[in-house]
Amino acid sequence: MATDSGGSVAQPDGVSGFVSDWASDQRAFKNVPWGKAMMWIFLLSDTFIFGCFLLSYMTVRMSTTETWPNASEVFALSFGGEPIPLILIAIMTFILITSSGTMVMAVNYGYRKARAKTVMWLLLTALFGATFVGMQAVEWTKLIEDGVRPWGNPWGAPQFGSTFFMITGFHGFHVSVGVLFLLIVARKVWRGDFDTEKRGFFTSRKGRYEIVETMGLYWHFVDLVWVFIFAFFYLW
Amino acid sequence: MAHAEAQAGSHDIGQQHPLGIYFKIWAWLFVLSAASYAVDYFQLEGALRWSLILIFMMLKAGLIVAVFMHMMWERLALLYAIVVPPLLVLVFVVIMALESDYTFETREIFFAIGP
Numbered sequence: 001m002a003t004d005s006g007g008s009v010a011q012p013d014g015v016s017g018f019v020s021d022w023a024s025d026q027r028a029f030k031n032v033p034w035g036k037a038m039m040w041i042f043l044l045s046d047t048f049i050f051g052c053f054l055l056s057y058m059t060v061r062m063s064t065t066e067t068w069p070n071a072s073e074v075f076a077l078s079f080g081g082e083p084i085p086l087i088l089i090a091i092m093t094f095i096l097i098t099s100s101g102t103m104v105m106a107v108n109y110g111y112r113k114a115r116a117k118t119v120m121w122l123l124l125t126a127l128f129g130a131t132f133v134g135m136q137a138v139e140w141t142k143l144i145e146d147g148v149r150p151w152g153n154p155w156g157a158p159q160f161g162s163t164f165f166m167i168t169g170f171h172g173f174h175v176s177v178g179v180l181f182l183l184i185v186a187r188k189v190w191r192g193d194f195d196t197e198k199r200g201f202f203t204s205r206k207g208r209y210e211i212v213e214t215m216g217l218y219w220h221f222v223d224l225v226w227v228f229i230f231a232f233f234y235l236w
Numbered sequence: 237m238a239h240a241e242a243q244a245g246s247h248d249i250g251q252q253h254p255l256g257i258y259f260k261i262w263a264w265l266f267v268l269s270a271a272s273y274a275v276d277y278f279q280l281e282g283a284l285r286w287s288l289i290l291i292f293m294m295l296k297a298g299l300i301v302a303v304f305m306h307m308m309w310e311r312l313a314l315l316y317a318i319v320v321p322p323l324l325v326l327v328f329v330v331i332m333a334l335e336s337d338y339t340f341e342t343r344e345i346f347f348a349i350g351p
Contacts, residue, residue: 014312021313029314040318051325055332062336065343072276090273097269101262104304111252213251213306220304224297231293235276236286 035205039214043221046174050225053167054232060159069155071234074146075139089234092135093226096175099128100223103216110212115189118212122186125219129179136172140165167229174222185215251306261303268296 011030012020022028029037061068076083106121143164147154150162188194193207200207272292275285302308307315 011311018312018316021311029317030311032310032314037314040314044318044321047322048325051322051328055325055328058329059332059336062333063339063343065340065347072279086273086276090269093269093273094266097262097265100265100300100304101258104258104262105255108252108255108258217305220300223304224300227293227296227300231272231289235272235289 033208033210033214035203035214036210036217039217043217046221046225050167050170050228053163053170054228057163057167057233060163061157064157064159066157067155068157069153069160071236074143074148074155075234077142086234088135088139089230092132092139093230095128095132095135096223096226099125099132100220102128103219107213107216110189110194110209113195113209115192115195118209119186119190122182122189122212122215126179126182126186129175129182129219129222133172133175133179136168136175140168164233167233171222171225171229174225178219178222181215181218185212251309253306253309257303261299264299265296268292268299272296 011017021030024030032040072085073083075089076085077087078084102121102125106118106125109117109121148161148164150165152158153161188198188207189212191198193200194209194211197206197208199205269292272289275288275292280288301319307319
């Protein structure tokens with residue numbers, strides 16, 4: 001069985017459980033399917049990538065002698081009246097959090113083997129994700145029209161443009177890949193691949209509803225990264 | 237097969253929890269996001285602004301990892317393997333902060349003099 005958890009051997013909890021798991025001279029991550037452990041390790045490596053991006057942003061912002069553009073004004077939008085600071089970014093934040101919630105619902109209904117509901121929640125999540133990317137495209141267009149380039153902008157430190165395009169671009173790429181990933185998983189759920197344990201075309205492993213949870217881990221991670229980008233890039 | 241199904245329903249393999257906790261966390265994430273947006277909307281400044289931003293950020297990140305990504309229900313072996321390494325990035329942050337301070341000061345001196 002692919003997801004064998006190590007049989008009926010007693011597993012201590014707490015710190016002694018951690019020691020015995022890591023010292024067990026076999027698989028260290030008990031009770032976790034292979035795909036899920038691998039997804040976590042991938043996300044850990046992705047954390048370092050985004051960590052280094054934000055770190056380089058901190059470094060250039062702290063070391064520049066020019067004033068840093070005020071994000072609150074740069075990303076303000078006006079709907080006829082006074083410009084509202086950061087309003088588009090705030091809406092994007094709420095959309096991404098909403099999509100995290102719909103993803104949780106999909107995982108939950110997946111484990112209940114409620115196929116139609118799982119597909120519906122997955123598609124809804126993908127729709128919110130696509131909306132997010134769309135709004136990001138609007139944001140980029142507006143900034144490029146304002147004259148922001150990776151090498152300069154009208155308001156101050158030229159590093160603003162390069163870090164903005166790199167960080168939000170890489171995050172937007174993650175969201176786009178996530179939408180694609182969601183659509184693939186939704187199609188598999190709809191076909192019943194996880195009920196018939198149909199083997200995947202790429203990994204040849206049996207289809208299981210755990211895949212929906214693994215997909216969810218990726219999606220929540222994208223939301224997680226946005227939490228940090230929102231705090232450090234837009235609010236700071 | 238029966239064995240596998242019995243396990244899939246338990247907390248050990250499939251992470252299945254009552255929907256109530258997810259709705260609660262979902263609501264909290266909305267509240268925290270609104271709060272961090274309010275920090276900018278009301279133009280809070282200085283230490284108050286930064287501490288509020290960091291607090292709301294850490295709370296949101298913690299709730300997402302703990303509940304939405306099910307980390308609070310995982311065994312410590314996985315939790316330590318995933319959560320501890322990113323904390324070491326903080327060391328890198330300190331190093332780069334010192335370095336940028338130094339760069340900034342040399343720039344202040346030499347850009348003021350000019351070529």
